[in-house]
Amino acid sequence: MTDKELIEGILNKNQATFKILVDKYQSLVLNTCNSFLHNKTFSEDVTQEVFIEVFLSIHKFKKEAKLSTWLYRISVNKSLNFIRDNKKNNLFKSIENFFLGEGNQELQISDNEHETSENEAIQKERIELLHQSINALSKNQKVAFTLHKMEDLSYKQISEVMNLSLSSVEGLIHRAKINVQREILSFYKKK
Amino acid sequence: MKCKTVHTNLIPYFNNELQLAQKKEIKKHIENCEACNYKYSQLEITFNLIAKKEVLEPDPFLYMRINRHLANLQNEKNQPVYNAFYIRALQPALFSLVLLVSIWGSLKLSSISSVKGSLLKTQTTEFYFNDLGHEKMEVLLLKD
Ligand SMILES: [Zn+2]
Numbered sequence: 123m124t125d126k127e128l129i130e131g132i133l134n135k136n137q138a139t140f141k142i143l144v145d146k147y148q149s150l151v152l153n154t155c156n157s158f159l160h161n162k163t164f165s166e167d168v169t170q171e172v173f174i175e176v177f178l179s180i181h182k183f184k185k186e187a188k189l190s191t192w193l194y195r196i197s198v199n200k201s202l203n204f205i206r207d208n209k210k211n212n213l214f215k216s217i218e219n220f221f222l223g224e225g226n227q228e229l230q231i232s233d234n235e236h237e238t239s240e241n242e243a244i245q246k247e248r249i250e251l252l253h254q255s256i257n258a259l260s261k262n263q264k265v266a267f268t269l270h271k272m273e274d275l276s277y278k279q280i281s282e283v284m285n286l287s288l289s290s291v292e293g294l295i296h297r298a299k300i301n302v303q304r305e306i307l308s309f310y311k312k313k
Numbered sequence: 314m315k316c317k318t319v320h321t322n323l324i325p326y327f328n329n330e331l332q333l334a335q336k337k338e339i340k341k342h343i344e345n346c347e348a349c350n351y352k353y354s355q356l357e358i359t360f361n362l363i364a365k366k367e368v369l370e371p372d373p374f375l376y377m378r379i380n381r382h383l384a385n386l387q388n389e390k391n392q393p394v395y396n397a398f399y400i401r402a403l404q405p406a407l408f409s410l411v412l413l414v415s416i417w418g419s420l421k422l423s424s425i426s427s428v429k430g431s432l433l434k435t436q437t438t439e440f441y442f443n444d445l446g447h448e449k450m451e452v453l454l455l456k457d
Pocket residue numbers: 315316319342346347348349350
């Protein structure tokens with residue numbers, strides 16, 4: 123079934139067609155959300171929201187656009203809204219907390235434990251540092267960088283998702299890369 | 314080359330953006346300086362973790378959950394309007410009405426009880442002065 127047929131089917135309130143769309147694009151939506159949220163449960167919840175939005179606002183979809191572009195856009199927006207709404211609940215720790223040493227706690231605990239778990243803790247700390255550094259980026263830098271580095275989207279695809287020119291996307295990704303590297307380096311300079 | 318110069322050039326060095334001569338100098342310094350080597354290797358390892366992306370398996374119950382949610386939304390939509398608006402608007406009005414009725418009722422009740430009270434009073438007064446109460450009925454009949 124082509125995307126065009128899928129959209130026609132959903133516009134005609136065909137449940138079976140909607141199921142085909144969910145099955146076809148679930149992986150794209152789920153993993154895009156996870157690139158921003160880094161949490162399986164949160165990503166599954168937001169994925170559900172994305173498809174509900176798709177079903178309810180399919181009539182707004184412009185037929186000349188690509189369905190995947192639209193799905194990426196909804197997934198990004200819903201994920202960013204989720205981060206914004208949960209910041210006050212401390213689900214997404216700020217980078218300041220991380221640099222204040224919260225990230226080191228596990229390392230200290232594992233000092234007495236087995237070497238592999240120590241390595242695991244170091245690895246976990248690195249991943250956490252990377253995520254926090256990306257999270258500290260400005261909204262546009264974060265979106266462009268994440269879609270490029272985590273979702274392997276081309277500059278052209280990102281420019282379509284974000285409604286920006288190719289050169290803007292290029293600039294955003296370059297500045298994001300430098301900023302992330304600076305954050306990582308400044309963490310290790312303090313150590 | 315000083316450590317400080319290396320630090321300021323570590324990111325362009327990592328991104329391969331330096332001139333060949335400068336690149337060589339930094340490479341040499343990093344190989345011989347433990348502190349700079351540590352920072353560079355941490356930057357390299359941490360940043361390159363981006364490529365190691367976790368891929369989530371699809372959730373087999375997703376469609377079912379979406380469907381249930383959409384059905385709930387539809388049910389909410391189909392409920393009569395008064396459920397949403399009128400109850401919210403009418404509840405305080407209804408409550409005030411009940412309150413007013415109960416206030417009015419209690420006022421009415423208290424006025425009734427004061428009438429009753431005065432009646433009882435007259436009855437007792439009358440009874441008090443009636444000496445018939447002191448004698449038994451049988452005696453009264455026999456006397457006359
Ligand atoms: Zn040095």
